[in-house]
Amino acid sequence: xxxxxxxxxxxxxxxxxxxxxxxxxxxxxxxxxxxxxxxxxxxxxxxxxxxxxxxxxxxxxxxxxxxxxxxxxxxxxxxxxxxxxxxxxxxxxxxxxxxxxxxxxxxxxxxxxxxxxxxxxxxxxxxxxxxxxxxxxxxxxxxxxxxxxxxxxxxxxx
Amino acid sequence: xxxxxxxxxxxxxxxxxxxxxxxxxxxxxxxxxxxxxxxxxxxxxxxxxxxxxxxxxx
Numbered sequence: 001x002x003x004x005x006x007x008x009x010x011x012x013x014x015x016x017x018x019x020x021x022x023x024x025x026x027x028x029x030x031x032x033x034x035x036x037x038x039x040x041x042x043x044x045x046x047x048x049x050x051x052x053x054x055x056x057x058x059x060x061x062x063x064x065x066x067x068x069x070x071x072x073x074x075x076x077x078x079x080x081x082x083x084x085x086x087x088x089x090x091x092x093x094x095x096x097x098x099x100x101x102x103x104x105x106x107x108x109x110x111x112x113x114x115x116x117x118x119x120x121x122x123x124x125x126x127x128x129x130x131x132x133x134x135x136x137x138x139x140x141x142x143x144x145x146x147x148x149x150x151x152x153x154x155x156x157x158x
Numbered sequence: 159x160x161x162x163x164x165x166x167x168x169x170x171x172x173x174x175x176x177x178x179x180x181x182x183x184x185x186x187x188x189x190x191x192x193x194x195x196x197x198x199x200x201x202x203x204x205x206x207x208x209x210x211x212x213x214x215x216x
Contacts, residue, residue, distance in 0.1 A: 040199050044199040051207050082204060
């Protein structure tokens with residue numbers, strides 16, 4: 001194939017990329033979602049291990065079981081994750097994805113993906129810091145998905 | 159000779175870019191279709207544990 005043809009093909013290929021899209025925003029959002037799913041699974045597995053232990057020691061639907069589970073850090077973590085952190089990450093991802101799409105439709109538009117993804121990434125980073133002993137392999141995925149965060153951006157409730 | 163090796167290198171680079179672009183398009187489509195974390199495992203575990211609690215604590 002002639003180099004000129006290849007160069008034209010290369011230019012045509014690059015032209016198919018959406019405006020302002022380098023891919024970093026989509027890759028990072030996807031990495032956050034993947035790490036979040038792994039976190040959900042890890043916390044679920046840890047809580048179920050305690051459930052099995054408590055169920056074996058006490059019968060289900062007894063005060064003994066309830067007391068046993070009330071001491072489970074994994075169960076407390078899963079409840080907090082489902083009630084506050086996971087919904088927060090999901091809202092942040094939905095807003096960011098919508099903003100990325102809008103930016104693609106605007107000629108020369110560019111979304112500030114780091115700012116848009118910071119709330120979700122900070123939520124995950126906080127989960128990793130709080131429950132790192134229960135996250136297993138998910139902790140590594142979180143570390144990769146949030147490596148770009150500047151710690152200062154996570155302060156102030158984001 | 160030099161031109162043909164340059165063409166081969168460019169062709170390989172294009173192939174690599176095409177693969178990256180296809181992967182990026184897939185990620186983008188996935189995120190647009192569903193930007194949320196898959197919380198099925200957490201929800202199922204929470205249901206199992208809640209169902210095992212005494213009735214007055216469910």
